[in-house]
Amino acid sequence: MSKKKRNSASNKRSTPAHKKTTKKKKKAGNARPGKPASAKRHGPASKSKKVQARTTRKSAAKKVSKKTTKKKTKNQSNASPSRKRIVAGKMIYAFGIKTEGDGAMRDLLGGKGANLAEMTSIGLPVPPGFTITTETCAKYYANKKRLPKGLMQDVKAHMKRLEDQRGKSFGSNIDPLLVSVRSGAAVSMPGMMDTILNLGLNDKSVVGLAKATGNARFAYDAYRRLINMFGNVVMGVHHDRFEHAFNQIKSKLGVKHDTDVPTEGLKELCDAYKHVYEREVGSAFPQNPMKQLQLAIEAVFGSWDAEKAITYRRIEGMTGLNGTAVNVQSMAFGNMGDDSGTGVAFTRNPSTGENKLYGEFLINAQGEDVVAGIRTPRPVAEMPKWNRKMYAQLRAIKKTLEDHYADMQDIEFTIERGELFMLQTRTGKRTGAAAVKVACDMVREKRIDEKTALLRIPAGDLTQLLLPSFDPSQKSEDKLLTTGLPASPGASVGHPAFTAAEAVERAHAGEKVILVRNETSPEDVDGMHSAEGILTSTGGMTSHAAVVARGWGKCCVAGAGEIHIDEKGGTFAVNGQTFGRGDLISIDGSTGEVFSGSMPTIEPELSGNFAKVMRWADKYRTLGVRTNADTPADAQRARDFGAKGIGLTRTEHMFFEGYRITAMREMILAKTTEQREAALEQLLPFQREDFIGIFTAMKGYPVTIRLLDPPLHEFLPHDDDAMHKVAHNQGVDVGEVRKLVAMLHEANPMMGHRGCRLAITYPEILAMQVRAIVEAAIECANNKIKAIPEIMIPLVGTHQELSILRAHTERVIDEVKKEHGFKRKLDIKIGTMIEIPRASLTADEIAEHADFFSFGTNDLTQLTFGYSRDDINSFLPEYLRKDVLPEDPFQSLDQSGVAQLVTMGIEKGRGQRPDLRIGICGEHGGDPKSVHFFHRAGLDYVSCSPFRVPIARLAAAQAALMSE
Ligand code: ADP
Ligand code: MG
Ligand code: MG
Numbered sequence: 001m002s003k004k005k006r007n008s009a010s011n012k013r014s015t016p017a018h019k020k021t022t023k024k025k026k027k028a029g030n031a032r033p034g035k036p037a038s039a040k041r042h043g044p045a046s047k048s049k050k051v052q053a054r055t056t057r058k059s060a061a062k063k064v065s066k067k068t069t070k071k072k073t074k075n076q077s078n079a080s081p082s083r084k085r086i087v088a089g090k091m092i093y094a095f096g097i098k099t100e101g102d103g104a105m106r107d108l109l110g111g112k113g114a115n116l117a118e119m120t121s122i123g124l125p126v127p128p129g130f131t132i133t134t135e136t137c138a139k140y141y142a143n144k145k146r147l148p149k150g151l152m153q154d155v156k157a158h159m160k161r162l163e164d165q166r167g168k169s170f171g172s173n174i175d176p177l178l179v180s181v182r183s184g185a186a187v188s189m190p191g192m193m194d195t196i197l198n199l200g201l202n203d204k205s206v207v208g209l210a211k212a213t214g215n216a217r218f219a220y221d222a223y224r225r226l227i228n229m230f231g232n233v234v235m236g237v238h239h240d241r242f243e244h245a246f247n248q249i250k251s252k253l254g255v256k257h258d259t260d261v262p263t264e265g266l267k268e269l270c271d272a273y274k275h276v277y278e279r280e281v282g283s284a285f286p287q288n289p290m291k292q293l294q295l296a297i298e299a300v301f302g303s304w305d306a307e308k309a310i311t312y313r314r315i316e317g318m319t320g321l322n323g324t325a326v327n328v329q330s331m332a333f334g335n336m337g338d339d340s341g342t343g344v345a346f347t348r349n350p351s352t353g354e355n356k357l358y359g360e361f362l363i364n365a366q367g368e369d370v371v372a373g374i375r376t377p378r379p380v381a382e383m384p385k386w387n388r389k390m391y392a393q394l395r396a397i398k399k400t401l402e403d404h405y406a407d408m409q410d411i412e413f414t415i416e417r418g419e420l421f422m423l424q425t426r427t428g429k430r431t432g433a434a435a436v437k438v439a440c441d442m443v444r445e446k447r448i449d450e451k452t453a454l455l456r457i458p459a460g461d462l463t464q465l466l467l468p469s470f471d472p473s474q475k476s477e478d479k480l481l482t483t484g485l486p487a488s489p490g491a492s493v494g495h496p497a498f499t500a501a502e503a504v505e506r507a508h509a510g511e512k513v514i515l516v517r518n519e520t521s522p523e524d525v526d527g528m529h530s531a532e533g534i535l536t537s538t539g540g541m542t543s544h545a546a547v548v549a550r551g552w553g554k555c556c557v558a559g560a561g562e563i564h565i566d567e568k569g570g571t572f573a574v575n576g577q578t579f580g581r582g583d584l585i586s587i588d589g590s591t592g593e594v595f596s597g598s599m600p601t602i603e604p605e606l607s608g609n610f611a612k613v614m615r616w617a618d619k620y621r622t623l624g625v626r627t628n629a630d631t632p633a634d635a636q637r638a639r640d641f642g643a644k645g646i647g648l649t650r651t652e653h654m655f656f657e658g659y660r661i662t663a664m665r666e667m668i669l670a671k672t673t674e675q676r677e678a679a680l681e682q683l684l685p686f687q688r689e690d691f692i693g694i695f696t697a698m699k700g701y702p703v704t705i706r707l708l709d710p711p712l713h714e715f716l717p718h719d720d721d722a723m724h725k726v727a728h729n730q731g732v733d734v735g736e737v738r739k740l741v742a743m744l745h746e747a748n749p750m751m752g753h754r755g756c757r758l759a760i761t762y763p764e765i766l767a768m769q770v771r772a773i774v775e776a777a778i779e780c781a782n783n784k785i786k787a788i789p790e791i792m793i794p795l796v797g798t799h800q801e802l803s804i805l806r807a808h809t810e811r812v813i814d815e816v817k818k819e820h821g822f823k824r825k826l827d828i829k830i831g832t833m834i835e836i837p838r839a840s841l842t843a844d845e846i847a848e849h850a851d852f853f854s855f856g857t858n859d860l861t862q863l864t865f866g867y868s869r870d871d872i873n874s875f876l877p878e879y880l881r882k883d884v885l886p887e888d889p890f891q892s893l894d895q896s897g898v899a900q901l902v903t904m905g906i907e908k909g910r911g912q913r914p915d916l917r918i919g920i921c922g923e924h925g926g927d928p929k930s931v932h933f934f935h936r937a938g939l940d941y942v943s944c945s946p947f948r949v950p951i952a953r954l955a956a957a958q959a960a961l962m963s964e
Pocket of ligand 2: 412424
């Protein structure tokens, strides 16, 4: 167990606030052993990603069952149609000698209830009980929060059956039957009511229990737990109040641990608890067991409407649920001595996927003790040392469960005097690495087929496999400084550098640095590239830093607002600590966490199972996958990741390096066409070399090159020093430079003089770029390298723009060919980005001049919503919180709005030109949910950053399988 978990859990008993946190985390399935600590902390944006991954997995599972129903009914009852009869109006379904429900009845019985029935049916040892349906919960609300008529009669009848099965009677003062009351909706949900154990005990039956078991200590321990849980969970008494009473007794007896309190002390404690209860509730602890049961059932129903439950459902977009089910189950006692115990386990390791039971158990303990942190649980692997037979039985159960569910399970069990009982099973959450390994292993074990395996792996989780990550066991709360946005995944360690120039210089000298800035701008790209990782204090998931870093696969934490940077002083402060150039920090771009010191990392493993999954994905997908890459290195990396071409090469990054920016500035500041051409002349050889490098890396595959896109002022110097330098180089007065910079300044550059507008007004720029492309292609052809350039004109909004620029481009192509005496065919396609709403609206006209379309969904989203993606972080978090937007539209394509423009663009474009090739090159190309849409919309390919290529391949395969 991680130190972190123990820490937070051990607080559980002292502060109720902590208790809630712990509980919540656990219910969310996050605080289990092996679950990387990172999963616990997520910004809103990454949260929606998680949810989405989950939904994908869920709907994927559903789909599988539909497709292979015949084979799966036996195997995958979790997802297959119910074998049992759902009776209209029936409020209670039993499990035990007679089992009336099954695993397929999740909606009606909740996940927990359905699986308790299922486990009973397949012969696993489950303490018998019954489930009150979610529909009954809905009736309770329809009935103004009163239990529906007849429910308690039904409950009594089922309790009678339970008494017969167990040979004990409820509330008896001889050998009483005790039950637990457990909530459970169709979908696992934090915020629902906590479980109550040992229900049915009172002043008399506790004596009976002591006699029947010959264990008075156990009986009073159970009783004090009941009063505490019932008081806390059903009546809302602060846990503190009970805790206080317990501490008093412990200090009176001079003992430290709960387990050291003798029987007499526990008896005294029960009395003290009853006093607390009466004082806080205003009435005595109910002695009538049926009254206890009724109040508990009402409390479970009531918790469905608790604020935290409502909030959770809203955030997760859960709708159409009836309510929660209530499970009433006879008790198995893990606290009857050293031959008893309780535990939680995964049937396989949820971090690595290793096929071995993984979990923890605690001897002589009950229920939540394992996660409560009062005592330290032991790893399940150590169980044989305690009780070989129990371990063997647990392994047999693992096999039964996996044979049956054909998936990794997350289980809860209790051992009563050497007899093992199963209390819960559900599909186990896992890391990306575990998902891949478990899926491949299960195919090998013939439990599932390739298609099912593909659908089981949440595409987005592959990121975890592609990049280095911090060893989850090494993360610690004490080192966590703050949490920003998980802007670009990966893990990096380095010394802070506060300017781009400084980062370049120090990295050059061999130091590992992390660029720490308020926000980055295009001028910082050099420094960003040199740094191990990037940390910004402002800016969102689509800020400059985030987008650029993602493109490179470089780790970035953005918008860490708690960080205060003193650029001049060379320090940053965060939560009372200050860090300078000499200090080491570690940033986790997958979680947004920032740590002090150096954290050990784990390197990615791309062969073996990962490669196998990718092969399967390629077999089933129909959508092409290209990459967005601006450098030969990125192109090569993307090719290694399986990209079949480049869907977007941005040329602007090429103008920043070294001398180029000077030539670029000269070009911009030139007053005459001749001056401009002279400056461009200097840039030409650099551009040509860039293209040759990229064509070579991508040989045989198409490379779509976007002509210059950003507004010119982005290339201009903004500080005094730089302006002086430019003035000096150009031999002009610095005042003149200043004037020009001011003149070129635009109020809204993103909508200003950029994209094809630049090419229309400065045709020389287009001419130079096209020349560089053609010369590069010719040189490649002469060297027998198959280059397939495609020229893409950005930001087209009218067909006239494209028709003029196309003609111009063709002219330059011919000219260059002629100059070089190149007679062979150079097949250079000319197309456009569709990123302005008007381009979609008039796609038929535009298609007349285009060989291909590529949807630039970033700008299309920006212009359709009217949001600037650079500033969106000032209101997006609140929008997400208040449900104004279901998710960040720059991360996952807005399927009801922007998607229409995509669909329209495709229809109109292909209507005009049936052979029109259409792709997308926005950030959305690597987002699984968006990829599903692009598949359905009939695009030819998606293009995404190199590190997302495998994600896109898998998502495309899943989309194809799901629409089969
Ligand atoms: P959660 O949804 O928080 O996991 P559960 O309803 O699963 O809550 O209950 C938590 C724990 O309580 C179980 O893991 C189990 O250890 C214990 N528990 C619940 N019901 C019983 C029972 N009938 N007998 C023994 N232990 C039980
Ligand atoms: Mg549970
Ligand atoms: Mg654009």
